[in-house]
Amino acid sequence: MCRWLAYIGEPLRPSTIVLDATHSIVAQSLDSPLGAETVNGDGFGFGWYASGAAATAEPALFHSIEPAWNDQNLRELTRAIESPLFFTHVRAAAGPPIQQTNCHPFRYENWMFMHNGAISGWRDLKRDLTLAIDPGLYPNVLGTTDSEVLFHLALTLGLQDDPIAAVGRAIRMVETVGHEHDVRFPWQGTVAVSDGSTLWAFRYSSQGRTRSLFHSTDIPTLREMYPDQARLAAFGDHARVVVSEPLNDLPGVFVEVPESTAVVLDADGYRHESFLGA
């Protein structure tokens, strides 16, 4: 339903990949070759952990209801900061209104979350799932998307202690409630979560046919593969992205994340594990 990008690594001017890549996330907002929808023009969001003197534990968020492709503020902002960890999300709304509170990423304290996909039968499941949110967290739900409810279910179920287990529990709860309402495949989607140090990404759907997800190959390997690619000089050795679809067409740069997989990216690099598998 949407397209997203998450970066972790050396502090980077976000425009480098948000604007300047062949299939940058802004280009994908207008034309997304692998997307369930070609156009992702129903608003966007950009969230970043500041670096340098402006750093705080809490990420900053920029949300807009305009299409990303012609948004001047996004261009200005992503060229004027650096960040070691940022999320960008372009939205194709599947129902809930176009408003800033429905733009990803969402935030809770130092945590940031975004999602591409949907809870099937959301209109019927919304009440039960919303009630399952910890009453102390309930007032923090500001919008009306299924994605934000999933985030708060994960927070309710232990996201801050064990992100992979908690996102798994939240999705299982969606599936349980969905099955009670005769929804056959309740969950669909890819998710990115961060606490400011580690980036987790998830690919899973009840049907086993999940929206696309890719991670980038490590930069030292790419330098060997493409010694003439001047563009690689923009990236540090630890730079990594996880994206809904490749940002360029160079073979080997982007590797598909398998179905039912949880990805972990941190100072130790990339690893993944089976997630909600059979």
Next chain:
Amino acid sequence: MCRWLAYIGEPLRPSTIVLDATHSIVAQSLDSPLGAETVNGDGFGFGWYASGAAATAEPALFHSIEPAWNDQNLRELTRAIESPLFFTHVRAAAGPPIQQTNCHPFRYENWMFMHNGAISGWRDLKRDLTLAIDPGLYPNVLGTTDSEVLFHLALTLGLQDDPIAAVGRAIRMVETVGHEHDVRFPWQGTVAVSDGSTLWAFRYSSQGRTRSLFHSTDIPTLREMYPDQARLAAFGDHARVVVSEPLNDLPGVFVEVPESTAVVLDADGYRHESFLGA
């Protein structure tokens, strides 16, 4: 927290009172002498029952997050239609975000609703009150305001059968839940409701110090009082408004609605009754 205007009577070009009165509702958006807030610039809404060939049972809504005072679309629209019953609302947000789904009036089938005031302690009461909405109506709550929840509580409690009783029950429920959360004066506000034929307005607060509310004197009387007022020619004999504050400074044109009162305006004219009084 806001200012509103409701009109019932002969079909009228809404601009006549939305734009052209001395203290029109648009003028009040920038400067509201009697308002709890002087500025009501956090979006606005206009809802109308169409007349003539375009008439339908359901009212049409125009919602905007821009301040009303410089909104060009509102000017254009209210000059190009006629309506026998319309609502206008300018918002001063007391918390919930500035987004179209938080703009009044709200609609359910042929019913239209708007509110000036607040539920005190909304952040703490929201969950319990939202749960009290009929689960079949719950998916129709599109925004995050206390006002929209009150509307759906009233629908849950019989608005379509007995509006005065149902609004009373909904407010009593707010008071009960509020007192359980140690909120001393949970409800504050004036409300307008219509089914397309009759206009009901309510003034009540738990503390007995409710936001201002006025109704206009009947037009034949005003013609006698002000025989030289050319402006009165714009109105039919059955034209009436209920407003948060007077639209002009002429003595006798606007009469304050007493505390704890329900107003009824229909083809038979104006009447009122005690509402939630001691």
Next chain:
Amino acid sequence: MCRWLAYIGEPLRPSTIVLDATHSIVAQSLDSPLGAETVNGDGFGFGWYASGAAATAEPALFHSIEPAWNDQNLRELTRAIESPLFFTHVRAAAGPPIQQTNCHPFRYENWMFMHNGAISGWRDLKRDLTLAIDPGLYPNVLGTTDSEVLFHLALTLGLQDDPIAAVGRAIRMVETVGHEHDVRFPWQGTVAVSDGSTLWAFRYSSQGRTRSLFHSTDIPTLREMYPDQARLAAFGDHARVVVSEPLNDLPGVFVEVPESTAVVLDADGYRHESFLGA
């Protein structure tokens, strides 16, 4: 660069063709099969001459910077009015900013104008063409598009007296100024103009390869061609549209307007003549 629709005929609820057709203009905003751009999501406009008691000589305008496909206000408005003559335009911006003043249609007194196409080399030609506008009209230019300048050139050159001649003169001026700046093919586009009674449409480009333009077949003929098409009951015998591309896939309903052609639609029906031809 854009897609547009113009209707003339018996008063019609605009939603009938703006929203409800197979390839309605709103559907074209997201996916335009024949468009120079597939996506026309950079705002939209709707202008209409009111009918019935609300009628005035001047058309009313509704402009929005949001994509049309998810705009709730456009849905509400086009379902709640009737109009005998209206324009709708969805924009794919080729440079000038996304703002309401750059949304078509434009208005001058009782005249309404919209355009799909572009002046090539606009950045270089803008100053000379803007200076050619009558100084008395110059302050009415509110936005920064080439289209609005063309409209004011046509007004300067006699639009109100002889629309076909004046639009021709304005385009010739664009070509002259363009050639002075070494622009080979300065003008591209289709234009719609109305004074509230007659609808003129133009298809012409300096290169002779103009954006697509179609007009509908007359309704009595369509009723004979498609006796089982229930949808035709929505239209009066004099209903006609001119559109950038067909609103449905039924053979014979939409007829292409030839290159270098001016179309006239009024109470006498459809006719066309050669326009700026060799």
Next chain:
Amino acid sequence: MCRWLAYIGEPLRPSTIVLDATHSIVAQSLDSPLGAETVNGDGFGFGWYASGAAATAEPALFHSIEPAWNDQNLRELTRAIESPLFFTHVRAAAGPPIQQTNCHPFRYENWMFMHNGAISGWRDLKRDLTLAIDPGLYPNVLGTTDSEVLFHLALTLGLQDDPIAAVGRAIRMVETVGHEHDVRFPWQGTVAVSDGSTLWAFRYSSQGRTRSLFHSTDIPTLREMYPDQARLAAFGDHARVVVSEPLNDLPGVFVEVPESTAVVLDADGYRHESFLGA
């Protein structure tokens, strides 16, 4: 017509004065005690020279058509960056439409400009003044305000070589053209300009009754005056602001800039000189 704030000094989180001061510029957007208008709700702008690794010669701009007081993005952004030189402007529109291209500050290469005030008779003077802009600069005029034209006149007349002389010449040109059109007092306003290193501010009006302007006292002096003010710890020794009106009520913190004065703030501190005086 507006209110503005310019900061120069040690890199500072802009929220410190944009959001957190008693009469912060955001607070002034809703309630401006010294303003020609109390409410400055017609959009806003924030422009900053980035510091640290993200620094570039060109400032970054954030423009919004929403009122500043409830804008969440402005809050997020000004808390997540640091800057040694930034401008903030809240707008009360005196005519030209509410659109991002009409929001201050404006930019040309490394130069940034903002204005509070107006050119009287703008509708009549606009054409002549716009024509006086260097044709090579003309395409860079993106909006429709008098302020942006003044900026480009100053650029035309040598801003980059001698800012004080060039702003003076531009204002004199406005006065000359105004007098030709029988406008008695053509220019009103305060202006801020920067090249990224130096901040110039101007206070002048044809009538000699200019909108208010203040500069802050140097921080070491303030520390002596107010040894118990913990808030002063947020500022470096070279921190200075120029503002339309004081950001707090402490005596001696803000000093009025005299009529007909040009202010210069740079690494050498504050100085001023007579500007366009008799």
